[in-house]
Structure formats: structure tokens, C-alpha cells
Amino acid sequence: MNDSDADPHGLTIYDVARHAGVSIASVSRVLNNRNNPRPETKERVLRAVQELGFVPDGAARALSNRFKEIVGVVFRRALTGATDGGLFEDENESLLFEDVINRGIEVAARHRGFDLLMSSVPVSDRYPQPRISALAGKCDGLILHDQVLTAAEIQQVALRTPVVILAGTAIERGVNVRSDNATGMRALAQHLVVDHGYRTVAYLAGHADSPDNLARAEAFERAVDEVGAACWTGPVWQGNYMAAGGAAAIRAVFDSGHPLPRAIACANDQTAIGVMRALAERGVRVPAEVAVAGFDDIPVARHLHPPLTTIRQPIHQLGATAFDVLYSLVNGEPMTEPEIVLPTTLVVRESCGCPPESPAARTGRKG
Amino acid sequence: MNDSDADPHGLTIYDVARHAGVSIASVSRVLNNRNNPRPETKERVLRAVQELGFVPDGAARALSNRFKEIVGVVFRRALTGATDGGLFEDENESLLFEDVINRGIEVAARHRGFDLLMSSVPVSDRYPQPRISALAGKCDGLILHDQVLTAAEIQQVALRTPVVILAGTAIERGVNVRSDNATGMRALAQHLVVDHGYRTVAYLAGHADSPDNLARAEAFERAVDEVGAACWTGPVWQGNYMAAGGAAAIRAVFDSGHPLPRAIACANDQTAIGVMRALAERGVRVPAEVAVAGFDDIPVARHLHPPLTTIRQPIHQLGATAFDVLYSLVNGEPMTEPEIVLPTTLVVRESCGCPPESPAARTGRKG
């Protein structure tokens, strides 16, 4: 309480050493749980640390042992940096999917003492590489969500730092973690066409250049085709992974005077939200007149009206896996496989036309 | 392409200097936009940086100039770190409110070249201070969401690092950023009791020790009282800011055989979600039989059924403000005010009993 209760910023391992009457090496060893120091010394150091409220500086530590224990996470953000309430009202929901992934990353990261350095890239930013490089300088490795960089840019970044990509395309020096789009979409096609008997279905696409979107579209169209129904496609059925995109597509269909299909499979849940809203606007009943399904199973999906039938990705695990892979990369372990695929499952709720679960079943309690 | 296309990890300012035929000082100066180097030198350096793909190490930089350009953000997480899909299904929605704040922080941070080091604390973690201290070592300052640390713990952390608290209580060495709970709640009380004429209303509380909750409860009760209606309180009307808490409270009221009030003001939107779900389970119509209102105006609020009447906080700005304040603290500017209060507004939708907006009005297009 007397000798060095100095200014907050200048409190170093030297202060602790002096306070405890040992050398800085001993302090460091205690702090890093080396077995050298004998119990008595250890306790003295710990007491000093406690009394001074010492916290070792992460930068110095990193500089010295090559580990920052920080993983960078980059994702696209729908809206620009406007800070007033009006602009991003509608699309702010898009935070859902990425954020669940990020939570998964975080949980896994903490097991290893890593923290997450988050950085989002506004869609308006056409040339995000400099920012991402700067980020790379602050962390041990990078996890990139889809739509952040082009494959070529990723390659370049991966040259200098370990990289894991989420739902992108496999690249040379990085690992791609994604979920099994095809299986999920096949199950959905089966459910809509065979179980429900819908003869006309459409796939409302996500970003045209998203690998996930491509895989979903292809698998769905093929599966629908195989069971003998027609899958509508074309420029009208193009969304952008966001609610507004889904709504706009539906409105365009209406305005064009074309009929609606009996069921719409959306590229993701966000899109389905927009679709359902637009259908409600025009007085179309879901699922009685048009059935709707999503992809992702984001948390809100079950609260929609009607509850959304969707394909569940193990979103949380997607993130956790991405981190685990990156961690081994950071530790210099060799890359075993360029791509890791996680399973998906069809989650049937009501928007496809299935009957509601009973409340009893839902709460899992008495009748 | 020849001399030092060495291993990715060992690529330092020395390599760049050699490649460009200058000294490391010049490289550093160019990289930091000092005006010293003349154009020709500058260009030589930049070319070398480009060719080598050099990215300066953040740790070394931080060590040398005292700025990590990283701000730590800590928030409570509803669920534990289980990585399987089953456990956190229901409450994962709780990510909404905090994440919008975090986005606000991030946007503001990027204007200053800062990145966000995110760290969530599971509710199960009763003693998170060590983790937070470790985090403090990796950043220039900390933004703490509510419910992360006790006031005493915050005081202690604030001793060693600049701290801004979100929706907490003002402390000695940190700044508290919150929104104007009282004004919002008064407007809501007015709307429910005076405009709609509901005579019995309840406040379904959030965490008992949350300053926000306390302020909301008090303001609401007083305002309801002033306009001559009865505000129900008591242990049954205790939630926990989460959907499950709201639902549980409603079920408890049912099971106890007590009547329901005509309107329920919930501590936040999450709680309102749970309440509406529980009411629906029991066949109670909202708003015809019981009106429901929330607080926050999280993005999902408008997609609920019925759309939720709620009090909008400038969530995004809350975060942005928190960062701006922290930034000035980090730069050694003196603390001007211990607390910053942002305005709230009542957002009337349908769950309070108001008529739906027309679709035309909603899309802002033709009739």
C-alpha cells in the first residue's frame, strides 16, 4: 500500500518483483505457472500481484512469445456506419446468423485462453483488404465469414497468416468450414414435394456468388426434379440473404402478374422472414396458399408466424469448429483436410403446412 | 520475389528496410505517415511493403507506443458454453440487445482505427474478474455491459484501466452510459392507462439487481399510480430479462389461479416474447384480452405476432457513445460527467391494442 501504488499505466513486472523481493524472472515464472519457483516464493509473488493489482501487458507478452492469444473474426455487415436509428431498421436482423457463429467461435476460443477480435466489413466497402491486413497484425489467425474477401484476396492473406473460411470455397493454404447444404436441401425437397405433394416450388436465391447459395440452389433444383416436380427459377427469384431481398422478390412476382408457386424454399431464414411479410401484405396465407421454408434455423425462426420450417445448420458448432481448426493451424500443425463439412437437418414446423405442435408437447409438461 | 520471400511469420520491418535499401526508421516513418521521408524514399518503401506483403506486428507496435488500438467489450451471456445444439435453444435470442450495442461500438471504434476484443461471461461464472483483468491486459480500455461485474469489482478494474459501463450505476473512475428509462416508462404508462383506459397493469421485472430494471419499475409504478390505475407487483411478477423468465412468470400466475391484469409492461422485449408465447399457450388473446409491451425495440420486435409495442432505446447509439467516451478517456482527457443519458421513445405497434398500420403505410408505396 506504500511503495509503488504508482500510476495505473506504469505498473510492470519490475514493480511486482521489487514489491515481492524477487527477480522479474521469478515473477514471470509464477505468472506462467512454471514449476520452478518453490511454494514460498510463489506465494510471495502472488501476494504482490494481488496487492498491486498487476495485470501483465498483453502486447509485451505477445511480442516475447509469439502468441497474442487473439483470433480475428471478420464478417460482412449489411448496413453502413450510420449511427442514427432510421437507416438500418429493417436489415439489422441480419446480425443473427453471423452472431451465433461468432458465439460458437468465442466459446471454443475461451477454452484456449483466446479472445476474439471482431471486425465487420460494411457491404459498401469494396476494398477491405487493407483493413483485414491491419487486423491480421493484431492477431494470431483469422476466421473469415463468407462474402468478406474474394478467393484471390484470401489466398494472399493466407500467405502471411493462418486463415479459416466459413462457408466459402476451399483454398490452398486455408481451411474451409461449411455445412452440408446438399443433404439438407434434398430433405426439404422431399418433404415439400413428396410429403406435402406440392407440385410447383421455387428457390429464392441468396447472393449470387455465395458458395452456400450455389450449393443450395443446385441441390434443391436437382432433388425437386428427381421427384418429378417443377422448380421455378429465373431472375425474379433472386434475393440477397436479407429480409428486404425476399420481400422485394415476392413483390416483384406479384407486380409482374405471374402466379405464385405452391411452396417457396428460401436461401436462408432472413429471406423467409421477408417473404412471409410480403405475402402477408398481399393477403396470401402461409402455409395454406403458399408454403415457405428457410435455411439456418436462426433463433427467431420458431417465433415467426407461422413458425418457420427450416434446415438447421449447427451454427454454433460451425463457429467452434472453425476456431479449433484455426487453433491447430496457429500451433503449426499441418493442414489435414482443406474442407470440413458439418451435417444439417430438416426442422419441420408449420410454415411448410405441417400441423402445429401441441402446447403440451412444446413445453414438455403436463397436458 | 527473390531475396526474402521467407517464412510468413518472420517478416519484419528489417526485411522491408533491406528490400527497399533504407533504414528501419524510414520504413517506420513511412508506415506511420510521418512527413519526413521525401516522396522518392516513401515510394521505395511502399513498393517493398507491397512486394513482400508486409504487415506490421500489432504487439510490437503497441509495446512501443502504448496504444494497442483495441477496446475490450464484455457482456453476460445467457447460456453456458455447451457446444451441442440442444441446450441453449430457447435463450439464444438474448443475443439481440447486446449485439446491437456491440455493433454501435464497433462502428464508432473503426472511425478511430480501433478493433473490438469481445468477451462474454457465462452467467454461471460467479467470479469473472480474473478473465476480465486478463482481457484488460490486451486492450486500451474496457466497455462493460450490465451484469458483468459488481460495482466494487468495476471500481477495482477501473483503477488500472479506463472503463465505461453500459446501463450500470455510475462509479467513481468510470463513465456510465445508459438510456432514459423513466421518460419511456412514463410514456408507456400514459398510453396504456390513459389512451387505452386499462385499469389494471403489471410490470414484469428483469434482473432484480439491474439498475435499468429498478429505474423502469419505479418510473412505471409511479406513473401508473399518478394516473389513477393499479400497478400489480410482487414476487410473481419477477422475470430475468429472458423469454423463459417471462413465460415462467405468466405460467405461475395461471397456476396460482390469480387473474391476469389487462396490460403487462415487460422489463424488456425478450421478456415480452416469453409472455406472449405463454399467453398464446393458454389461449389468451393479445391484445384483445391482455395487452403486452416491451422495452428496447430489438429488431425482432416488429416481427412478433402481434407486432410489439415497446420503448425504443437508441441501442446503436448507446454503443457508439460508450466508445466515444472511452476513447477520450484512453487519450487521457479528463472525465467530464460520470453519467450520460440517451433519450427513449415509445413505439406504438399492435400488442398494446392499437390498430395495425396499413400495409400501404408500412411499405410507404402506393395504395
Place this chain on the structure above:
DNA sequence: GCGCTCCCAGTAAGCGCTTACCGCAATAAG
């Protein structure tokens, strides 16, 4: 034409840690 100033660029110190290396004391072995 010589010295003064100014601008640019290089040298080196130091940020706060970790850790290799070394010395010393205590213990074990002969």
C-alpha cells in the same frame, strides 16, 4: 568562399515481457 541552417535518414535505446544461461546452495553419494 565559409559557416549556418534545414531537411532527410540512420543509429540505437527502450517499450514490458519470456527464457536461455549461469551461479549458488543444499542435498546425496562416496
Place this chain on the structure above:
DNA sequence: CTTATTGCGGTAAGCGCTTACTGGGAGCGC
């Protein structure tokens, strides 16, 4: 009692940057 062995703890080098200090060359005034 002497020597080999072990283990604790101190000294100092160095991680990759930034920057104060310094030196050298060019331009200026007298």
C-alpha cells in the same frame, strides 16, 4: 569431509516496433 548432482532464482538478451538523437549534404547569407 569432499565431490557430484540437483533445483531454485538471478542476469541479460531479445521479441519488432517507435522515436529521440545525431550526422551529413544541400542551400542560404554574409
